[in-house]
Amino acid sequence: MGKEHIVRSFSDELRKLSNIIVRMGGVAEEQVEQAIQAVARRDAKIADQVLRSDVRLDQLEREVDSEVIRLLALRQPMARDLREIISALKIASDLERVGDYAANIAKRSMVLVQMPPVRPAITIPRMGRLVQEILKDVLDAYVDRDVDRAILAWRRDEELDDLFTNLFREVLIYMTEDPGNITPCTHILFMAKNLERVGDHATNIAETIHFLVLGEPLQSQRPKGDGSSYTVVIPDTDDAADGRAHGETQLIQ
Amino acid sequence: MGKEHIVRSFSDELRKLSNIIVRMGGVAEEQVEQAIQAVARRDAKIADQVLRSDVRLDQLEREVDSEVIRLLALRQPMARDLREIISALKIASDLERVGDYAANIAKRSMVLVQMPPVRPAITIPRMGRLVQEILKDVLDAYVDRDVDRAILAWRRDEELDDLFTNLFREVLIYMTEDPGNITPCTHILFMAKNLERVGDHATNIAETIHFLVLGEPLQSQRPKGDGSSYTVVIPDTDDAADGRAHGETQLIQ
Numbered sequence: 001m002g003k004e005h006i007v008r009s010f011s012d013e014l015r016k017l018s019n020i021i022v023r024m025g026g027v028a029e030e031q032v033e034q035a036i037q038a039v040a041r042r043d044a045k046i047a048d049q050v051l052r053s054d055v056r057l058d059q060l061e062r063e064v065d066s067e068v069i070r071l072l073a074l075r076q077p078m079a080r081d082l083r084e085i086i087s088a089l090k091i092a093s094d095l096e097r098v099g100d101y102a103a104n105i106a107k108r109s110m111v112l113v114q115m116p117p118v119r120p121a122i123t124i125p126r127m128g129r130l131v132q133e134i135l136k137d138v139l140d141a142y143v144d145r146d147v148d149r150a151i152l153a154w155r156r157d158e159e160l161d162d163l164f165t166n167l168f169r170e171v172l173i174y175m176t177e178d179p180g181n182i183t184p185c186t187h188i189l190f191m192a193k194n195l196e197r198v199g200d201h202a203t204n205i206a207e208t209i210h211f212l213v214l215g216e217p218l219q220s221q222r223p224k225g226d227g228s229s230y231t232v233v234i235p236d237t238d239d240a241a242d243g244r245a246h247g248e249t250q251l252i253q
Numbered sequence: 254m255g256k257e258h259i260v261r262s263f264s265d266e267l268r269k270l271s272n273i274i275v276r277m278g279g280v281a282e283e284q285v286e287q288a289i290q291a292v293a294r295r296d297a298k299i300a301d302q303v304l305r306s307d308v309r310l311d312q313l314e315r316e317v318d319s320e321v322i323r324l325l326a327l328r329q330p331m332a333r334d335l336r337e338i339i340s341a342l343k344i345a346s347d348l349e350r351v352g353d354y355a356a357n358i359a360k361r362s363m364v365l366v367q368m369p370p371v372r373p374a375i376t377i378p379r380m381g382r383l384v385q386e387i388l389k390d391v392l393d394a395y396v397d398r399d400v401d402r403a404i405l406a407w408r409r410d411e412e413l414d415d416l417f418t419n420l421f422r423e424v425l426i427y428m429t430e431d432p433g434n435i436t437p438c439t440h441i442l443f444m445a446k447n448l449e450r451v452g453d454h455a456t457n458i459a460e461t462i463h464f465l466v467l468g469e470p471l472q473s474q475r476p477k478g479d480g481s482s483y484t485v486v487i488p489d490t491d492d493a494a495d496g497r498a499h500g501e502t503q504l505i506q
Binding site: 062065068069072073076077078079082083086089090093104107108110111114115172175176179180182183186187189190193217228229230231232233234235 | 315318321322325326329330331332335336339342343346357360361363364367368425428429432433435436439440442443446470481482483484485486487488
């Protein structure tokens with residue numbers, strides 16, 4: 001009876017830990033959503049909201065960390081219970097980083113608001129939607145401990161890398177058209193990079209779910225990082241109004 | 254006697270785990286060093302070396318992860334021993350990310366080699382030296398479990414953020430001078446951002462050392478991230494040869 005009680009309350013504690021992760025996931029999703037809205041609507045108020053809420057994810061991560069230490073010391077769990085606890089630790093750290101990237105996008109959106117709108121800004125909401133889908137899938141997969149759904153989300157990160165690589169090239173061309181575009185476009189590039197990194201953290205979470213449920217790491221290596229690293233844009237010598245049409249783009253890969 | 258044997262062998266196992274982390278630290282330092290050399294010397298061979306060695310950190314991190322799970326399950330450690338094990342897990346993940354950033358710098362250096370040298374490239378080795386110092390201090394602090402040295406390194410990350418913020422402004426101005434600078438300078442900006450992120454992971458490690466030794470999180474919050482997020486460069490209307498002299502720079506903060 002006493003033992004049964006302890007067992008029951010341990011599963012309650014694991015559920016509580018898991019719920020903090022789910023809550024962190026909700027906050028992270030909200031942060032990304034608002035950061036994208038701040039860019040799409042050129043709304044500094046929303047951006048400011050994102051910056052002010054960033055502390056919440058930090059607090060929740062600290063809560064997870066201390067809860068993990070407490071459970072490991074008190075319960076000395078094994079097998080699946082142990083993996084539940086270690087996974088919470090890993091996922092919390094990924095979600096905290098997602099919040100940092102959302103905050104950086106929000107900061108940079110405040111610069112864009114100060115300047116005339118530039119066309120490539122629309123690529124951020126476009127890329128943001130894909131990131132949000134992947135993040136949502138991976139968090140749903142965590143709630144259901146659904147490895148298959150986690151792997152599907154994990155695969156989609158490649159779409160995101162491709163989208164970023166194309167965006168990188170487009171934006172470089174756009175910058176060559178007019179020096180006035182350089183500052184806003186550079187911030188857009190960093191926003192896009194932040195979104196691409198959010199996608200990487202989503203894949204980390206998918207890998208953690210795989211380990212959590214099956215007890216082994218996801219073996220097959222997904223081609224990591226973005227292809228933008230090799231992008232070269234050579235501007236035209238003649239200053240044509242439409243640099244995009246003439247802008248010669250070359251990909252070294 | 255039997256117990257004594259178990260106790261001794263457990264401390265051996267903890268030492269072994271700690272040694273994998275120290276080895277990871279050495280590899281990560283080497284990766285950063287070579288990535289910076291690849292940029293400084295415009296040497297694609299060194300860059301290629303960095304990319305090929307990146308898998309080593311991934312392998313070592315997996316080794317740490319499985320060792321951590323094994324020790325937690327078999328030894329059911331508490332207090333300081335438990336913190337040693339959790340800290341190894343956290344630091345391994347930070348060092349693996351450092352390797353990823355070094356690899357991305359190496360990739361981008363391969364683009365710079367294809368193009369005429371640009372002045373801002375020299376800022377990468379400059380920033381790199383500071384990153385290497387911070388990383389070295391923090392790894393030494395881990396070897397000696399020296400909280401004071403860890404906190405000193407942790408504080409120095411602000412210098413790095415400032416350096417990046419200034420570099421960001423300089424490079425934006427340089428890009429406005431000549432569209433031909435845009436591609437190489439954009440890659441330099443991303444390289445610098447990668448170095449700034451390596452510094453962030455070094456501060457994470459410093460915070461983990463604080464928790465490992467003292468059993469509590471480092472409370473005082475260091476102003477996180479870079480100030481570049483607010484940088485605006487407004488190019489001159491007249492195309493002066495020396496855009497730097499005229500390039501009007503404005504920081505919103």
